[in-house]
Amino acid sequence: MVQIDTDRVLATLRRLAQFGAKGKGVCRPAFSAEDLASRRWLADQMREAGLDTSIDAVGNVYGRSPGVKHALLVGSHSDSVPTGGWLDGSMGVVFGIEAARALREQMPAAPVGIDVISFADEEGRYLSCLGSRAFCGELEEAQWDTLAYEGCTLRQAALAAGLPASGLARLDPQRHLAYLEAHIEQGPRLDRAGLDIGVVSGIAGMHRYIVTFTGRADHAGTTPMEMRHDAGMAAFEFAIDCEQRFKAASATDSVWNFGAVQFTPGVANVVPKVAELTVELRDISAPVMERMSAALTALVAERDGARQVAVSLRQQGALPPAVMDARLCQALDHAAAERQGKAMTMPSGAIHDAMVLARHIPTGMMFVPSIDGRSHTPVEDTADHHLVLGAQVFFDGLQDVARTLQATAG
Amino acid sequence: MVQIDTDRVLATLRRLAQFGAKGKGVCRPAFSAEDLASRRWLADQMREAGLDTSIDAVGNVYGRSPGVKHALLVGSHSDSVPTGGWLDGSMGVVFGIEAARALREQMPAAPVGIDVISFADEEGRYLSCLGSRAFCGELEEAQWDTLAYEGCTLRQAALAAGLPASGLARLDPQRHLAYLEAHIEQGPRLDRAGLDIGVVSGIAGMHRYIVTFTGRADHAGTTPMEMRHDAGMAAFEFAIDCEQRFKAASATDSVWNFGAVQFTPGVANVVPKVAELTVELRDISAPVMERMSAALTALVAERDGARQVAVSLRQQGALPPAVMDARLCQALDHAAAERQGKAMTMPSGAIHDAMVLARHIPTGMMFVPSIDGRSHTPVEDTADHHLVLGAQVFFDGLQDVARTLQATAG
Numbered sequence: 001m002v003q004i005d006t007d008r009v010l011a012t013l014r015r016l017a018q019f020g021a022k023g024k025g026v027c028r029p030a031f032s033a034e035d036l037a038s039r040r041w042l043a044d045q046m047r048e049a050g051l052d053t054s055i056d057a058v059g060n061v062y063g064r065s066p067g068v069k070h071a072l073l074v075g076s077h078s079d080s081v082p083t084g085g086w087l088d089g090s091m092g093v094v095f096g097i098e099a100a101r102a103l104r105e106q107m108p109a110a111p112v113g114i115d116v117i118s119f120a121d122e123e124g125r126y127l128s129c130l131g132s133r134a135f136c137g138e139l140e141e142a143q144w145d146t147l148a149y150e151g152c153t154l155r156q157a158a159l160a161a162g163l164p165a166s167g168l169a170r171l172d173p174q175r176h177l178a179y180l181e182a183h184i185e186q187g188p189r190l191d192r193a194g195l196d197i198g199v200v201s202g203i204a205g206m207h208r209y210i211v212t213f214t215g216r217a218d219h220a221g222t223t224p225m226e227m228r229h230d231a232g233m234a235a236f237e238f239a240i241d242c243e244q245r246f247k248a249a250s251a252t253d254s255v256w257n258f259g260a261v262q263f264t265p266g267v268a269n270v271v272p273k274v275a276e277l278t279v280e281l282r283d284i285s286a287p288v289m290e291r292m293s294a295a296l297t298a299l300v301a302e303r304d305g306a307r308q309v310a311v312s313l314r315q316q317g318a319l320p321p322a323v324m325d326a327r328l329c330q331a332l333d334h335a336a337a338e339r340q341g342k343a344m345t346m347p348s349g350a351i352h353d354a355m356v357l358a359r360h361i362p363t364g365m366m367f368v369p370s371i372d373g374r375s376h377t378p379v380e381d382t383a384d385h386h387l388v389l390g391a392q393v394f395f396d397g398l399q400d401v402a403r404t405l406q407a408t409a410g
Numbered sequence: 411m412v413q414i415d416t417d418r419v420l421a422t423l424r425r426l427a428q429f430g431a432k433g434k435g436v437c438r439p440a441f442s443a444e445d446l447a448s449r450r451w452l453a454d455q456m457r458e459a460g461l462d463t464s465i466d467a468v469g470n471v472y473g474r475s476p477g478v479k480h481a482l483l484v485g486s487h488s489d490s491v492p493t494g495g496w497l498d499g500s501m502g503v504v505f506g507i508e509a510a511r512a513l514r515e516q517m518p519a520a521p522v523g524i525d526v527i528s529f530a531d532e533e534g535r536y537l538s539c540l541g542s543r544a545f546c547g548e549l550e551e552a553q554w555d556t557l558a559y560e561g562c563t564l565r566q567a568a569l570a571a572g573l574p575a576s577g578l579a580r581l582d583p584q585r586h587l588a589y590l591e592a593h594i595e596q597g598p599r600l601d602r603a604g605l606d607i608g609v610v611s612g613i614a615g616m617h618r619y620i621v622t623f624t625g626r627a628d629h630a631g632t633t634p635m636e637m638r639h640d641a642g643m644a645a646f647e648f649a650i651d652c653e654q655r656f657k658a659a660s661a662t663d664s665v666w667n668f669g670a671v672q673f674t675p676g677v678a679n680v681v682p683k684v685a686e687l688t689v690e691l692r693d694i695s696a697p698v699m700e701r702m703s704a705a706l707t708a709l710v711a712e713r714d715g716a717r718q719v720a721v722s723l724r725q726q727g728a729l730p731p732a733v734m735d736a737r738l739c740q741a742l743d744h745a746a747a748e749r750q751g752k753a754m755t756m757p758s759g760a761i762h763d764a765m766v767l768a769r770h771i772p773t774g775m776m777f778v779p780s781i782d783g784r785s786h787t788p789v790e791d792t793a794d795h796h797l798v799l800g801a802q803v804f805f806d807g808l809q810d811v812a813r814t815l816q817a818t819a820g
Contacts, residue, residue: 185632186629186632187629187631187632187633187634188628188632188633188634188637189632189634189637192637204631206631208678218598218783219596219597219759219760219783219785219786220665220666220667220669220690220692220759221597221614221616221665221692221758221759221760221761222595222596222597222598222599222758222759222760222783222785223597223598223665223759223783224597224598224599224663224665225664225665225666227598227599227602227783230667232649232668232669232671233649233650233653233668235646236645236646236647236649236650236668237646237650239642239643239646240643240646240647240650243643253634254635255630255631255633255634255635256630256635257630257640257678257679257680257681258642258643258646258682259630259642259673259676259677259678259679259680259681259682260673260676260677260678261642261671261673261676263669263670263671266669266670266671267669267670268618268667268669268670268688268690268726269667269669269690270667270669271667271669272668272669278678280630280678280679282630282631316678348631348632349629349630349631349632349633350629350631350632351631373628373629373632373633373637375629375632376629
């Protein structure tokens with residue numbers, strides 16, 4: 001088996017973390033000076049790995065393997081949230097670069113190349129997964145002038161950042177046999193279970209709803225309990241009952257959250273007139289999501305009028321789930337076993353560029369453990385031995401995938 | 411039985427409502443030009459009723475019956491909230507003035523006089539029940555410089571309003587056999603029950619608490635349900651269970667309210683780390699309040715740690731309940747029956763000047779119905795026939811009280 005240069009992986013990761021360093025974490029929001037500087041440096045790394053590299057109009061750094069008909073597309077994103085960690089996104093880009101290096105050094109005649117990409121603005125300063133959407137042809141021309149952050153449109157921000165005025169790197173389904181992305185888990189499951197590798201079965205879709213309870217504002221001293229139309233208690237009771245309905249309607253890895261509640265007027269001595277409850281539900285199976293949404297909708301209908309409070313529902317957002325390709329999952333699982341890595345198959349509850357790519361080509365994802373499940377914070381970290389094992393397993397998996405898919409692609 | 415001049419009562423009420431009129435309602439916050447103008451006019455009305463009248467340093471308008479050793483103190487307040495109704499407070503002052511007029515006209519030799527007062531700032535721009543507290547000697551000298559509204563101290567505001575720099579009207583327990591206050595109910599009970607008169611048994615005390623639930627902020631997509639420390643769900647469940655505990659611990663007329671809830675960070679995709687729940691409970695019985703508070707405290711202890719969330723409690727405010735004098739209640743109840751008024755005995759859930767006076771002398775309160783229970787809004791209203799009946803029953807009650815208490819006072 002080909003051994004990658006694990007010291008080089010760690011060194012590359014640590015150098016990348018110097019761009020926008022804030023303590024142990026990084027601040028590299030999309031189109032910031034630090035983001036752009038890191039992208040120019042990543043382009044240099046890709047060139048040194050032998051790839052034909054350019055930075056496109058949206059900021060995607062794309063390095064193509066020369067002289068091959070087929071390639072695996074490998075990468076992630078290198079932008080961060082403002083108080084981000086050093087590995088989120090960056091790790092997947094560096095694993096891709098190391099894979100390209102190892103391939104060139106040790107398998108120069110491989111028929112399937114490795115194209116490496118660092119997508120722009122995955123964290124959604126302008127649009128969640130902006131770079132991968134643009135790469136896949138999902139960014140409308142008009143969005144360049146409608147997407148904006150702090151009064152500056154995407155077009156203005158990209159130009160101000162020194163990016164070319166036009167020209168996008170694009171997915172080529174003839175060339176790109178598959179997309180593979182390595183990422184930190186951003187959750188506690190691998191860490192808690194003492195495992196090394198997560199093989200991602202799918203990326204959970206998400207439905208977001210606002211449940212509105214409308215009662216009546218009354219003086220909380222002078223209005224007898226039985227005369228109240230208490231929107232607050234109606235909301236509390238709804239959430240508790242909804243939890244039971246979700247438990248019954250969900251699958252093993254489904255999650256949901258009542259993350260926000262807003263009372264009007266929301267003062268101590270007035271019975272709440274309106275309560276707005278924010279509900280999110282996620283699963284990797286669209287039918288499971290539909291089942292949970294139906295349970296929510298049914299409960300809204302049942303509770304409308306209870307406690308003399310009207311209940312209504314509106315959907316605020318929806319993302320369909322993305323299923324990872326079974327062959328790719330199998331290859332990553334097999335690679336982990338070969339390297340004595342303890343692996344589990346698991347869903348991704350967070351969104352990744354792989355969710356966009358999965359709509360177009362076979363896609364796979366691999367997780368390494370996040371210590372204490374922390375991410376989007378400077379304390380985000382992964383043990384070095386997990387980074388090293390992850391990079392090796394990921395490379396092995398890529399080779400297995402290349403062999404499998406090239407056989408069918410011809 | 412002495413008949414009061416009910417047309418005069420309505421005319422006086424309507425004239426008073428012209429000061430600071432806003433539609434059907436009034437805007438007469440303490441020390442506003444409209445509040446002061448109405449007080450000067452009220453002083454004139456009291457003088458015309460034969461009372462020795464002055465406006466004191468805090469704005470109380472106080473009219474004393476001349477030539478008597480004993481008097482009933484009768485009144486309420488004439489300030490309003492910024493978007494107040496025409497009757498709140500004003501009605502009790504006008505009923506007092508009419509009682510003084512009727513007494514002078516029809517019972518000039520009555521041994522017990524009627525002293526009329528319009529207290530300042532009951533609505534608490536500077537301090538809830540400011541005028542009655544000052545009248546009862548409960549206002550500390552230092553508070554003149556510590557109480558403030560919009561950067562202006564009480565002392566500055568009173569001087570700017572043209573009030574005398576010193577001199578407070580004061581309660582005289584030798585002279586004042588009792589305090590009686592008529593008021594609109596400010597709640598829906600009389601109106602819903604089709605009754606005419608409420609005899610107030612007591613003014614509910616209030617305990618206010620903040621219950622704090624401390625969990626952990628986690629990504630709502632990547633954190634499995636069983637690993638969460640969800641402060642939000644813990645708060646919801648607590649409120650629902652607390653409602654049951656309160657039902658068991660409370661008395662017939664107890665009320666409580668979960669009027670505010672605050673999540674941190676309070677966003678859709680993060681498991682709530684902290685939830686703060688505001689709880690108020692009220693009753694006219696101190697032991698009942700203690701029983702309810704004990705139930706709350708016990709539930710906090712039981713739930714601490716459930717759902718992996720810490721629960722803690724802090725008290726934010728407490729007002730002891732005020733019990734109305736049984737003889738005064740009986741006199742008002744009897745007076746209602748004599749005039750064919752349908753009456754009920756009921757607690758006051760709102761605070762009144764009577765709560766302060768009850769700490770010092772025998773005190774009684776009488777309610778008339780509020781249409782739809784509305785108050786502190788320009789739509790606040792009471793049917794004319796209820797105002798007229800109320801004024802007459804109140805006067806009759808005063809006469810009964812005077813007879814009863816004078817016999818014991820000698």
